[in-house]
Amino acid sequence: MNIGVGPGVLPARRAGGTRRMRLAPIVMIFPAVAVLLAITVFPLLYELRLTVVSWELTTGFPPQFVGPANFVRVFTQDPRFWNAVIKTGFLVVVGVGLQTIIGTGLALELYGLGRVRTTVLSFLLIPVMIAPVIAGFQFRMIYNDQFGPLNYLLDTLTHGTVRGAAWLADPRIALWAVMATDVWQWTPFMTLVVLAGLQAIPGELLEAAEVDGATGPQTFWRVTLPLLLPVIVIGMLVRFMDTFKLFDIVYQLTGGGPGSVTETIAYYTYLQGFKFFSLGYTSAMAFVQLAVITVVAQIFLRYQRRMRAGMIA
């Protein structure tokens, strides 16, 4: 893709153009920008103002100016927030890691497949498309410790040597159960992304490696993987941003419990805002999350631009 003026850019920009031609694109962009300003920037400015007040709807006191106290509380006085950070971090690191590894493995297997590849992939992608909250409902039935199929299958297939568990109620397992649901839903996404990357690798490169006497694993580690890295990074960044916001399946599966074992940042923020009604504190937490996401989004966008410009792979 070209950056800057060149083919693909209409003459209006290239050489002066008439005034109407220069105005037209601005008119075309205006409604979209106006809508986005109204529904994103305006509410966020309002929220920014809330970050410096203490406003507890449960007490009935009017909002009180407290300066940076809310942010101080987020960073130094709220162990429950940091619990949520750790839980979310676990889901991001282990969960997205597993999605990437399993997803890449499946993509390599699919790549070797002939015509049925498209059909198999279509069916694998059903989990990706369905609503997370419905995925949560499905796993709620599967994890059911009395009537669910998981404990039954474990018991039958291992002839009783592996005991089933109360997957969502056991504090040692619940977070893994939530993660497994997310991994179930999004591993095919990584497969899809990596497969697209594989299809873009010129066949000659792999043939050349073979002619030079490279073994299968050598070809994979030295040729295929480095060429796949950009799409894998893009896929992981998308997954990072989504997992960072993880809410729906937590709500449906555990409600953050037992205790706060499965409480993600998004879920805890929801509790503070819509169950405890601490409006000022919730706003401060919201801005901390916005800051993190903005940084990651910038990395994603710049990486994507460099990739399109052909500077990576």
Added chain:
Amino acid sequence: MRKRTRGHRLRTALILGAALVFFLFPVAWMFFTSFKTNAEYFSYPPVFIPKSFALTNYLNAMRLPPDGRGGLQGVRDSLIISAGSMAICVLVGAPAAYAFARFRTGGENLSFWVLSTRMFPPVASALPLFLVFRFLHLLDTHLALIIANTIFNLPFVIWLLKGFFEDLPAELEEAAVIDGTTVFGAFRRVALPLVAPGVVVTALFSFIFTWNEFMFALLFTRRDVRTLTIIVPSLVGGHEILWGEIAAVGVVAIIPNVILALMLQRFLVRGLTLGAVKG
């Protein structure tokens, strides 16, 4: 390509077969549950495939509590909100995408800002939106959810369509402009028809994102508006859980998703990576 031995192919078949079972089992379980009687659901060892495939649970699900409309209301509300947000986003987003693609209006910073709003954590926008909607008496209306979903869908539509326009050679539009067509005319009569498939794909994606959306629907609705994604968890939280009926609502709720997964495969990678990987 390396020659594949028979053992190799067998291994591939086994791995992919296992993957298909793993990734489809939960969906199949919900499907089968939607036909089970209560006795079949509450039995051990569990019943995998129900005796009868009567539509009893589906008919009951349409008349679920609290007000006896349950599933039907969910279908109606999810459709209205998803279609409404989709229409707004395509109408407002398509011209903007064109201007970004062809004129780089506002430069890189503006288009980056537009896309970065897509990444916002919904929980961060939820509180101020809630207060604004309450002030405007919009809580529990379709409009509130259409607006809220537009926050994420509009940037998505703009960004994806921008990619489709950029893929189009500009010569045709240049010729039209030189022949005296206005810029808007070149967009509407030349570029737009050529990217029509891209517009359809983008619109369908935005439809599904709203269809799947949960948090805003949870926070901004109560009784008058209840999307399918709200009905399922609210019934699971109830006293007497009607698993068969809820599963029936769940099956109805994933019909459009399954159709699109099977139909849109060629465009999925593009849509799900915000155009970063074109496939």
